[in-house]
Amino acid sequence: MAGLYFEQFHVGQIFDHAIRRTVTEADNVFFTALTHNPAALHLDEEYCREHTEFGQRLVNSAFTLGLIVGISVGDTTLGTTVANLGWDEVRFPAPVFxxxxxxxxxxxxxxxESRSRPSQGIVVFEHRGYNQRGTLVATCKRSALMLKTP
Structure with missing residues (x-):
């Protein structure tokens, strides 16, 4: 298993994930269209050039959230998670282009430890996404129901 079991985590443990990802126009347009989000902010370059402070399309924040959590999976929860219980305190302090x-x-x-599932525990992660300039672009806390060591 690439992921860790509940007992292998400790508060303060930090993972600097090796996977990085360049966000493409196709990522943004496909994700925005697939999720039926008609916002010009994500789809209309001319609108953004004329009517926004950024002058260009912004990457859909739901895509950014999914990407930062997805990048974390291989080092933390792959094969050892039971369920994603929720995301809290989701923030986007800077845009992604x-x-x-x-x-x-x-x-x-x-x-x-889980009160109702003795073979499982709950780990809360804070995920932080940074762009190539080191600017924080996204954060969230994720609660994961994890398996204990068999």
Whole structure:
């Protein structure tokens, strides 16, 4: 298993994920269209050039969130998670544009054994996404129901 079991995590543990990803125009347009989001902010370059402070399309924030969490999976929860329980405190402090390359850091912020499932525990991760300039572009806390060591 690439992922870790509940007992292998500790509060303060930091993962600097090796996978990085350059976000493409296709990523943004396909994701935005597939999720039926008609916002010109993501789809209409001319609108953005004329009517926004950024002058270009912004990458859909739901894509950015999915990407930063997805990048974390291989080092943390692949094969050892039971379920994703939720995302909290999702923030996008800076925009993501086509061509930005994102890297991710994850930190374990809390652990607790499951009260109803003795073979499992809950790990809360804080995921942080940075662009190629080191600017923080996304953060979230994710609660994951994890298997304990068999």
């Amino acid at each position: 086509h061509g930005d390359t994102l890297r991710v850091q994850s930190e374990v912020v809390s652990l607790r």
